[in-house]
Amino acid sequence: xxxxxxxxxxxxxxxxxxxxxxxxxxxxxxxxxxxxxxxxxxxxxxxxxxxxxxxxxxxxxxxxxxxxxxxxxxxxxxxxxxxxxxxxxxxxxxxxxxxxxxxxxxxxxxxxxxxxxxxxxxxxxxxxxxxxxxxxxxxxxxxxxxxxxxxxxxxxxxxxxxxxxxxxxxxxxxxxxxxxxxxxxxxxxxxxxxxxxxxxxxxxxxxxxxxxxxxxxxxxxxxxxxxxxxxxxxxxxxxxxxxxxxxxxxxxxxxxxxxxxxxxxxxxxxxxxxxxxxxxxxxxxxxx
Amino acid sequence: xxxxxxxxxxxxxxxxxxxxxxxxxxxxxxxxxxxxxxxxxxxxxxxxxxxxxxxxxxxxxxxxxxxxxxxxxxxxxxxxxxxxxxxxxxxxxxxxxxxxxxxxxxxxxxxxxxxxxxxxxxxxxxxxxxxxxxxxxxxxxxxxxxxxxxxxxxxxxxxxxxxxxxxxxxxxxxxxxxxxxxxxxxxxxxxxxxxxxxxxxxxxxxxxxxxxxxxxxxxxxxxxxxxxxxxxxxxxxxxxxxxxxxxxxxxxxxxxxxxxxxxxxxxxxxxxxxxxxxxxxxxxxxxxxxxxxxxxxxxxxxxxxxxxxxxxxxxxxxxxxxxxxxxxxxxxxxxxxxxxxxxxxxxxxxxxxxxxxxxxxxxxxxxxxxxxxxxxxxxxxxxxxxxxxxxxxxxxxxxxxxxxxxxxxxxxxxxxxxxxxxxxxxx
Numbered sequence: 001x002x003x004x005x006x007x008x009x010x011x012x013x014x015x016x017x018x019x020x021x022x023x024x025x026x027x028x029x030x031x032x033x034x035x036x037x038x039x040x041x042x043x044x045x046x047x048x049x050x051x052x053x054x055x056x057x058x059x060x061x062x063x064x065x066x067x068x069x070x071x072x073x074x075x076x077x078x079x080x081x082x083x084x085x086x087x088x089x090x091x092x093x094x095x096x097x098x099x100x101x102x103x104x105x106x107x108x109x110x111x112x113x114x115x116x117x118x119x120x121x122x123x124x125x126x127x128x129x130x131x132x133x134x135x136x137x138x139x140x141x142x143x144x145x146x147x148x149x150x151x152x153x154x155x156x157x158x159x160x161x162x163x164x165x166x167x168x169x170x171x172x173x174x175x176x177x178x179x180x181x182x183x184x185x186x187x188x189x190x191x192x193x194x195x196x197x198x199x200x201x202x203x204x205x206x207x208x209x210x211x212x213x214x215x216x217x218x219x220x221x222x223x224x225x226x227x228x229x230x231x232x233x234x235x236x237x238x239x240x241x242x243x244x245x246x247x248x249x250x251x252x253x254x255x256x257x258x259x260x261x262x263x264x265x266x267x268x269x270x271x272x273x274x275x276x277x278x279x280x281x282x283x284x285x286x287x288x
Numbered sequence: 289x290x291x292x293x294x295x296x297x298x299x300x301x302x303x304x305x306x307x308x309x310x311x312x313x314x315x316x317x318x319x320x321x322x323x324x325x326x327x328x329x330x331x332x333x334x335x336x337x338x339x340x341x342x343x344x345x346x347x348x349x350x351x352x353x354x355x356x357x358x359x360x361x362x363x364x365x366x367x368x369x370x371x372x373x374x375x376x377x378x379x380x381x382x383x384x385x386x387x388x389x390x391x392x393x394x395x396x397x398x399x400x401x402x403x404x405x406x407x408x409x410x411x412x413x414x415x416x417x418x419x420x421x422x423x424x425x426x427x428x429x430x431x432x433x434x435x436x437x438x439x440x441x442x443x444x445x446x447x448x449x450x451x452x453x454x455x456x457x458x459x460x461x462x463x464x465x466x467x468x469x470x471x472x473x474x475x476x477x478x479x480x481x482x483x484x485x486x487x488x489x490x491x492x493x494x495x496x497x498x499x500x501x502x503x504x505x506x507x508x509x510x511x512x513x514x515x516x517x518x519x520x521x522x523x524x525x526x527x528x529x530x531x532x533x534x535x536x537x538x539x540x541x542x543x544x545x546x547x548x549x550x551x552x553x554x555x556x557x558x559x560x561x562x563x564x565x566x567x568x569x570x571x572x573x574x575x576x577x578x579x580x581x582x583x584x585x586x587x588x589x590x591x592x593x594x595x596x597x598x599x600x601x602x603x604x605x606x607x608x609x610x611x612x613x614x615x616x617x618x619x620x621x622x623x624x625x626x627x628x629x630x631x632x633x634x635x636x637x638x639x640x641x642x643x644x645x646x647x648x649x650x651x652x653x654x655x656x657x658x659x660x661x662x663x664x665x666x667x668x669x670x671x672x673x674x675x676x677x678x679x680x681x682x683x684x685x686x687x688x689x690x691x692x693x694x695x696x697x698x699x700x701x702x703x704x705x706x707x708x709x710x711x712x713x714x715x
Contacts, residue, residue, distance in 0.1 A: 002523070002524065002527045003524070006521065006523045006524060009521075010521055013520075106334045107334070109339070111334060111335055111336050111339065112336055112571060112573065112619075113336065113544040113547060113568040113569075113571050113573075113574065113577070114571055114573030114574065114576070114577045115577070116547070116577040116578065118579065122579070123555075124555040124556070130527075131555060131556040131557065132523075132555075133551070133552070133555040205520065205548055205551070206520055206544075206545050206547055206548040206551075207544050207545070207547050207548075207568075207577065209544045209545075211379070211518065211544075212518075214379075215518045247521075247524060250521075250524045250525065251524045254513055254514060255513050255514060255515040255516065255519060255524075255525060256487050256513075256514040256515065256516055258516055258519070259516050
């Protein structure tokens with residue numbers, strides 16, 4: 001029961017971390033390497049709103065997510081649009097923005113272990129003898145709500161449908177009057193908002209550090225590589241595969257095997273199915 | 289309108305007087321401001337350990353300069369601080385950055401002495417050659433717990449005699465820790481141990497050394513797990529601790545994510561006392577940040593002094609001065625060691641009565657003064673600070689327990705302020 005419960009939590013955490021990255025790539029074919037930086041930016045912004053300005057927790061969260069959403073859209077509109085179509089430049093540019101954001105926090109002295117967000121609900125509960133804190137339960141609920149909302153958004157709203165159209169067939173959707181740059185701005189903003197939502201839900205488990213930004217990016221990329229870039233179900237599959245693999249390796253091999261397992265999964269996926277479990281990007285090449 | 293005119297001769301007289309007075313004043317200012325002693329501080333400024341060390345050094349320098357400076361053969365000379373960022377604690381930054389910073393301090397900034405860092409063992413070991421090449425005395429006061437440091441000095445004294453270290457080595461630290469666990473075993477009857485360490489060289493080595501040391505003393509090791517740096521879930525490990533019935537949970541981590549371990553330990557009410565080198569929990573702000581979930585955890589500090597104790601008067605002064613200057617109590621042990629290191633240097637210079645390298649080395653080898661962590665004495669062969677459990681005799685490490693929002697010293701007994709307490713669910 002312990003493994004099942006914490007395996008689900010770990011998998012949902014990974015799915016949340018990867019969802020924003022996958023959305024941006026799915027729509028704009030752009031690997032946003034500033035994803036981890038936007039995650040910690042939300043964390044630090046929430047902390048600052050609460051502790052320096054004195055806003056309540058809910059307002060701090062709302063303002064932080066709004067700010068990160070706007071920044072995400074601006075990153076595309078002002079910077080990434082200029083290197084669009086040059087994959088290496090896109091990666092370098094977004095990574096540079098991410099590093100700049102993270103290192104500004106380090107430079108401004110955000111390096112203490114004391115930057116923490118409070119849990120939404122204090123305390124813990126026992127499920128079939130396994131004690132689990134409420135924040136982890138909230139993570140599972142938030143993950144479910146977020147995935148359902150995204151599905152509804154991309155299937156039943158005009159904007160969501162246009163994003164799906166761009167992701168499925170860029171040329172055809174352009175012929176139908178959908179502006180790809182506008183869609184990319186929306187995707188970057190939404191992806192950043194997802195990074196922000198993940199941050200405020202997950203960060204109360206631990207503390208906010210600059211290094212967290214780097215590990216979030218690594219985890220998001222790992223999930224997307226294994227699950228398949230551009231596939232929602234792939235992201236979920238990859239997150240659950242990795243999440244349970246990490247928990248099982250901790251239980252039976254030792255916690256230091258966690259990272260080995262992640263890298264092993266990436267290598268095996270790239271050898272056997274470079275497009276990932278449910279990815280669509282290289283399916284043609286794989287067939288050839 | 290009335291125009292004031294000076295007599296021509298009076299103007300000349302005034303001008304001459306002005307030039308004469310200016311010359312006297314200029315000459316006076318030249319003679320009264322003595323040449324400063326330059327302290328080079330190569331430190332990783334982007335990390336808490338670096339900031340802690342920088343604060344300790346800055347505070348000591350400000351105090352000494354407020355009293356006129358260091359008395360070198362009857363002449364007061366102020367201290368000038370030159371701090372350079374080595375970035376040696378940042379992941380992926382090559383050791384060469386720390387070496388360049390150290391060498392620039394010596395060549396460009398004309399540092400008379402190097403104090404503080406580099407903090408990472410690999411960088412500090414490499415910097416030994418740089419300071420020795422320039423015959424510049426270096427006293428480490430942050431990080432670097434590797435036994436290799438003083439071993440190199442002892443094995444090649446003539447080459448590395450310029451290097452001193454006040455932070456201590458992991459060897460006496462582990463010996464002290466084993467003694468502490470033995471003491472708790474006698475008092476509380478605990479003998480079942482579960483070790484959790486971070487996957488970094490010093491923590492892995494400490495975990496193995498602890499395991500061997502505790503087994504020799506009759507304690508049972510029921511688990512020994514290694515966690516990758518950045519691990520964010522300890523639930524499976526904690527469930528094992530609970531299942532095997534361990535009474536001691538010994539974490540050895542320097543990563544900030546260890547606060548998650550403590551929160552999970554608290555939420556799961558694991559009946560094992562967390563006691564170990566839990567670096568992130570040394571911070572005064574930890575209690576508030578974790579909403580008290582660190583309660584009853586016991587944290588090892590490589591050196592005492594960052595929590596005030598009546599047994600060491602200088603620690604009381606340091607903690608209160610730190611709070612006044614920076615608004616918070618000192619965080620890690622490196623604040624205390626870095627504060628004392630400036631006073632160590634002051635003491636050595638004042639006894640040597642000159643800045644000549646060999647004279648200062650000799651003065652440091654024969655030092656005997658009270659610091660924030662007890663009596664300061666160096667082993668003359670390895671230049672390693674001497675330590676055991678009595679601050680009147682040598683330097684001491686410290687175990688502080690989080691109780692009611694405060695860090696309370698519980699070991700060693702010579703400086704303890706209170707007896708060790710168990711969490712409510714272990715009573």
